[in-house]
Amino acid sequence: MNIGAIRRNRRITLLVIGLAAIAFMVYALAMTLKMPAHEIKRLNQLYSDTVRSESDHILMNDDIFRLRKEESFLRSRLAMAKNDSISLTLDMHDSLLMLELEGVAIHQARVHHIKMSPVFSNMNRSALVQLFDTPFRVDSCRATIVKEPIIVQKAPADTIEAARQETVRDTMPPPPATYHLFLNKDITLIIVQTGELDKKNEIYRQFVQTNLHRKVDHIIRNLARFQVPDYRPWIMVFVAQDDAITTYRAIPYHSLVTVRI
Amino acid sequence: MDMDSDRTHSPSFPHRQNHLSEEGKDPQARRGFWQRSPIRIFANFALWILEIAAILAFLTVFVLYALPYAQEMSIRIKKPQARVIPVHDTTAADLEKAVASIENSIAKLQKQLDKFTPAAAYLTINTNENEFALYLKKKLVRQGLCSTGKYVMLEAGENQKWIFKTPRGVRKVLNKQTAPVWTKPDWAYIEEGLPIPPVNHPSRYDAYALGEYKLDLGNGYMVHGTLYQRLLGKPVTHGCVRMGDEDLEEVYKTMSAGSKVYIY
Numbered sequence: 136m137n138i139g140a141i142r143r144n145r146r147i148t149l150l151v152i153g154l155a156a157i158a159f160m161v162y163a164l165a166m167t168l169k170m171p172a173h174e175i176k177r178l179n180q181l182y183s184d185t186v187r188s189e190s191d192h193i194l195m196n197d198d199i200f201r202l203r204k205e206e207s208f209l210r211s212r213l214a215m216a217k218n219d220s221i222s223l224t225l226d227m228h229d230s231l232l233m234l235e236l237e238g239v240a241i242h243q244a245r246v247h248h249i250k251m252s253p254v255f256s257n258m259n260r261s262a263l264v265q266l267f268d269t270p271f272r273v274d275s276c277r278a279t280i281v282k283e284p285i286i287v288q289k290a291p292a293d294t295i296e297a298a299r300q301e302t303v304r305d306t307m308p309p310p311p312a313t314y315h316l317f318l319n320k321d322i323t324l325i326i327v328q329t330g331e332l333d334k335k336n337e338i339y340r341q342f343v344q345t346n347l348h349r350k351v352d353h354i355i356r357n358l359a360r361f362q363v364p365d366y367r368p369w370i371m372v373f374v375a376q377d378d379a380i381t382t383y384r385a386i387p388y389h390s391l392v393t394v395r396i
Numbered sequence: 397m398d399m400d401s402d403r404t405h406s407p408s409f410p411h412r413q414n415h416l417s418e419e420g421k422d423p424q425a426r427r428g429f430w431q432r433s434p435i436r437i438f439a440n441f442a443l444w445i446l447e448i449a450a451i452l453a454f455l456t457v458f459v460l461y462a463l464p465y466a467q468e469m470s471i472r473i474k475k476p477q478a479r480v481i482p483v484h485d486t487t488a489a490d491l492e493k494a495v496a497s498i499e500n501s502i503a504k505l506q507k508q509l510d511k512f513t514p515a516a517a518y519l520t521i522n523t524n525e526n527e528f529a530l531y532l533k534k535k536l537v538r539q540g541l542c543s544t545g546k547y548v549m550l551e552a553g554e555n556q557k558w559i560f561k562t563p564r565g566v567r568k569v570l571n572k573q574t575a576p577v578w579t580k581p582d583w584a585y586i587e588e589g590l591p592i593p594p595v596n597h598p599s600r601y602d603a604y605a606l607g608e609y610k611l612d613l614g615n616g617y618m619v620h621g622t623l624y625q626r627l628l629g630k631p632v633t634h635g636c637v638r639m640g641d642e643d644l645e646e647v648y649k650t651m652s653a654g655s656k657v658y659i660y
Contacts, residue, residue: 145444152448156455163459167466196491202498209505216512221564221660234660236566238512241520241658253468283547285559290552290586297589350464381524385564385660 163358170366175257178368182265195260204228207268208395212238215270215391222270222391223382225324225372232326232374234385242385244378247329252368255396263396270391271318278314278383279342310338312379315346318392323369326383328376370394518656519619519647521637523562526629528639530647538646541629543622543638550587558583560634562659567613569655572648576610576620578602583634607641609648613657619647
């Protein structure tokens with residue numbers, strides 16, 4: 136083959152790859168942009184007026200909406216109080232993150248800042264109240280911190296070895312405390328410590344990268360099957376580092392969670 | 397396009413160029429070594445690879461960064477829905493009635509929820525920050541530092557393992573005792589690298605380690621005093637909760653058998 140033909144073939148290949156990339160980007164963008172609207176529609180259909188009467192639904196002005204939210208919060212906490220394990224309560228109205236055990240608020244942490252997926256503000260009010268009316272259950276979680284920081288220690292042979300063990304302690308700086316609670320009803324609760332995060336910390340970096348890769352992987356898989364990828368509405372809460380660690384370590388793996396919006 | 401004519405005039409076609417050069421008819425044949433050198437061919441190829449790599453890199457950045465954020469943006473640019481759902485046949489009286497009904501429901505729920513918090517004394521223990529809080533009649537009466545389990549698994553051979561942690565959950569004070577004596581278990585010797593004495597050996601009894609008071613929480617766990625006051629606020633115990641002398645005294649006097657201890 137002569138060089139001119141090779142060049143032409145290369146240009147054609149380049150053009151095909153470029154066009155394919157543009158086509159993919161347009162398709163991916165179109166499908167991705169559909170995701171939240173799809174989720175809002177799904178949540179509205181799932182939670183609107185499934186229990187309450189039509190009259191309850193239409194009477195949803197600002198006052199009633201506020202009262203309904205408070206009512207659903209209390210109802211959810213009451214349901215949680217019947218459980219005998221530690222549960223988590225997020226009160227966005229009073230900016231509190233609480234641990235509750237058998238209905239007793241055993242720990243209260245001040246919430247410094249809250250961010251929310253715009254899905255919630257675009258949902259039907261009636262559906263929103265219904266969504267938060269019962270406790271969520273943690274399906275799975277991911278964190279930069281360990282649940283139980285257990286150190287394995289071999290029994291010392293004598294008193295000298297025992298004395299040496301006493302002095303050996305972990306001096307590694309802890310990673311920034313952050314954890315994701317993947318709740319049922321397809322909502323993610325993200326707790327992040329306040330202050331400057333050490334983004335160079337290896338554990339934290341891996342945590343962020345894994346989250347991104349999982350998200351992208353999920354989107355690509357759905358796009359490959361010509362499906363609109365699922366979108367998980369999220370709530371991000373910023374609390375002090377100690378409170379982030381305390382709450383994460385205190386709650387069991389499948390804890391109950393109540394949120395007051 | 398005529399492939400042959402293009403080939404004829406191609407400066408990168410060495411055989412054809414050489415032939416024309418010999419005849420002295422093609423001015424392009426006088427071009428330098430660079431025009432037909434393998435370096436130039438390689439450079440062209442490398443450029444082509446770079447162009448493909450650039451497209452792929454752009455695509456990767458798009459997938460990794462643009463796609464995840466595009467979903468959020470799509471809602472932000474959407475107009476928010478109307479805040480108030482139109483009320484057609486609803487009068488002010490209906491609204492008042494609805495508000496009263498919900499307020500009544502809230503009051504009832506709050507009352508039910510309040511019943512869960514003991515009016516009697518109760519204690520909360522934070523094992524992460526090693527702090528306690530004592531409540532009486534639903535009011536905080538004292539808080540301070542304590543020491544809880546150190547999260548160490550002591551292994552002595554295949555079958556002997558102990559985990560020194562304070563179990564989370566709710567417990568009740570089973571009994572209270574002054575001037576308690578600690579009967580040292582085997583792990584206390586193993587941990588210090590000492591030989592284990594026989595059961596009921598006098599060396600097993602320690603009258604000072606637990607301080608002045610002890611509140612028994614069951615399963616071998618206790619709230620008690622300590623000789624190591626400087627370690628309060630740190631996770632150093634074998635699962636019990638250690639307190640400073642003054643704090644322990646108040647807890648001992650305030651709590652009674654049956655009082656709840658919430659550990660988290």
